[in-house]
Amino acid sequence: MIEKILIANRGEIAARIIRTCRRLGVKTTAIYSEADKDAPFVQMADEQFLLGPPRVNESYMNIDKILSIAKESGADAIHPGYGFLSENAQFAAVCKQEGFIFIGPTSEVIHRMGDKIEARKIMKQAGVPIVPGTNETVSEKEAVEIADEIGYPVMLKAAAGGGGIGMQVVHSKEELQSAFENNSKRALTFFGNGSMFLEKNIEHARHVEIQLLADEHGNIIHLFERECSIQRRNQKVIEEAPCSFISEKTRRKMGKAAVQAAKTLGYTNAGTIEFLVDHEENFYFLEMNTRIQVEHPVTEEITEIDIVEAQIRIAKGEKLRIQQDDIKMQGHAIEARIYAEDPITFFPSPGLITKFQVPEGNHIRNETAVKSNYQVTPFYDPMIAKLIIKADTREEAVSLLTEALHQYKVEGIKTNIPMLKKIVTNKVFQMGSTTTSFIDEYYLSRD
Amino acid sequence: MMQEVKASMAGSVWKIAVNEGEKVEEGQDIVILESMKMEIPIPAETSGTIKELKVSEGDFVNEEEVIAVIE
Structure with missing residues (x-):
């Protein structure tokens, strides 16, 4: 049984997890550092516990403190979100030892995929192509x-x-x-x-990843792919589903390879296998993320599956309710990450947000970590929000995203919104010809 | 002539790249700050000698805070 979940994370993902928990009637415990005392996610939870000073080692990475709060709060499960302790094998092991359900794969699987060389060996063994x-x-x-x-x-x-x-x-x-x-x-x-x-180095490569769900009874399905080629400093900026470049045949092959990899590994819960795809649609294993990903909403939008709900149900020991053939892709979804940073140098821009106003509409989904009159601190990741658009076609989604970006208001700090606007109006992006060098070739080189 | 080296943004001091008394060239990194999971080098704006280092590794600095003095 899972009646109360402690969320070992912060920001938009903590808020996102709390939302699904509420809908499922599961109670939530938020933990927060001194730097996050006014963060919106804290008050959204049913109860709140202070972790300690802002530094991650004294707060969101402090395993002992998190477990002592979990015990005090009476939580039965821990959701690690992404980043921080989400891919820390020791954390998963200690949660289990202390009697908590860790919402994610086993400690052993996290450990094996965390070592990139070991991961390459396992993929080779599973028959998945590696670089x-x-x-x-x-x-x-x-x-x-x-x-x-x-x-x-x-x-x-x-x-x-x-x-x-x-x-x-x-x-x-x-x-x-x-x-x-x-x-x-x-x-x-x-x-x-x-x-x-x-x-x-695979040149002119695209970054395409497959979302997986695996229960504890040996059932594994994939929720198709996400295209995440638009990156700066090797971090994703815009993600979409489906990928407009790959053929239906490649899509099926990649899905099958990802499921096979998860099977070989004995994978459970939600996970993602990242691939590089070259211009001839050859694909190569890049790495596996043994947790929920920042860009999971685009998959949710085209499949109508709540991935956080699936994670919780799997962690409870439930069997997957759907089979591969039941899952259909419908429409096109794009996510733009809003970063507190200089749009040209990509240097961080912490500070006071004087006004924060997001666009609203039927086709718009907002995931946010901030609000008006809110201090963005320099202690954590610069991502402050995600803007997700769902439409019938990619063309329509890009056009709606462009409009939504023009309505998006963040005042007081610098953000990457000017960069996002340039990307979405770029012809190459609009054609869907995006590779991982897009920002270097078409954005930075123009200025 | 004295020149102050200031933090261009809030963050913690990840590395100090010079010692007091050391001669530095214009553009040479004095410290590397860490902010929002990114490392930001703070270079000297003039050549000279490091008269004083006002921070230690691990310290938190605010924007515009003086990190070092060059003479």
Whole structure:
């Protein structure tokens, strides 16, 4: 039974989870740092507990404190959201040991997918195509030798990496040598592990991912794909579903590969397999995210499945109520992430939001973390809101998104809204010819 | 001539790249701030010698706060 869920997260995703819990009649416990005491998500929950100072190690990453609050509140389950402890295998294990249901896959699965090299091995075993590269972590000397073999440009990656940290495309031996040390150091600082590996850089690639749902009885389905090629600093900015580039045949093949991967892994709950797709529609495993994703709403909009509800039901031990053939895609959905940052340099822009006003309408869904007269602090991710549009066709969705962006008002701080407006009015974007280098090629190069 | 190096935004001091008494060139990074999960280098606007470092690694600084003084 799940009667009360502690949400081990903040911002828009905490608010999003609370909304579904309310509809299901499940009570919620919010936890918050001193920096978030006025955040809208805190008051939305049935009860609130202060974690401590703003720093993540003393707040949203503080496992001991979170578990002691969970016990005090009488919660029976913990939803980790995304980021923070959501892909921390130790957290999942401790939750279980202490008698809480962790709303996500098992600790063991999180651990195996968190190690990018181990993940590549498992995918290979499952018959899922992987990007050509190294099967083990490499030293700088080995990296140079292997790069000569597979040919530049190559992608240098941290084995424990994520969020684009410790990752760099390099075009020459000299660049590789300097990038190796820098990225290894950064990975050691951020993830406590400086091991590196190499992959061939797939040029003109699209980032396309498959949403999965797997219950604890061996049933696995996919909810089609999301196209997430528009990225800045290796982080997504605009996501949509379906992907307008891939054929129905590729879509089926990717869905099947993702389900097979989850089966091999013994995966449970919601998860996403990210792929790179080249211009010939060859697809390669990139990584698996063992949690709900920021961009999950676009999938919800085209399938009418509430992914948070599915997560809770699966965690309770329920069987999936739907089979693969029952799931139909309907229409087109696009999400734009609103970041508190300079639209040109992408530097963070914390500060006081004097006015926050979102567009409303039948085709608009807002997920927000802020309000008017609200201080955006420098302690956490710069994403302050998501704007999601649903329409019958992609063309209509893009046009409605453009209109909605013009109505979107955030005053007092800088946001990426000017950048989003430029992207959605770009011809290449409108044609759906987006690759992961879109922002470099069509946005930054113009200014 | 003294010049103050100021934080361009609020954040915490992730790394200090120089020592007191060290000679620095214009454009050289003095400290690296971390704000909203991003690292932001704060460079010297003039060449000179680091007279004083006003922050330590891990400190929180507000926008416009003085980080270092260059002489």
